């Protein structure tokens with residue numbers, strides 16, 4: 001005879017064993033009494049939701065990968081040009097050193 005687990009009094013192990021079932025049945029896990037009283041499991045659930053959302057964003061069948069890469073490239077180029085402008089403006093002109101010409105060349 002197994003007594004039903006009291007949701008308010010379950011251990012993390014019991015809750016996590018129940019998680020797939022809760023997700024599978026489409027329940028609002030954020031409202032689960034254990035989540036509301038357990039920081040560990042609410043953090044775990046937040047992680048799971050982040051992963052699930054990232055997975056949905058990573059496999060957008062509609063969007064062609066080329067477009068995605070174009071977005072990424074544009075973002076990178078923007079960052080690079082921003083960095084260039086910054087260093088160019090703050091640094092000023094560097095003093096030119098006179099003794100930088102190659103010394104090994106024979107003077108004719």
Ligand SMILES: [Zn+2]
Nearest residue numbers: 012038040041
């Ligand atoms: Zn817990």
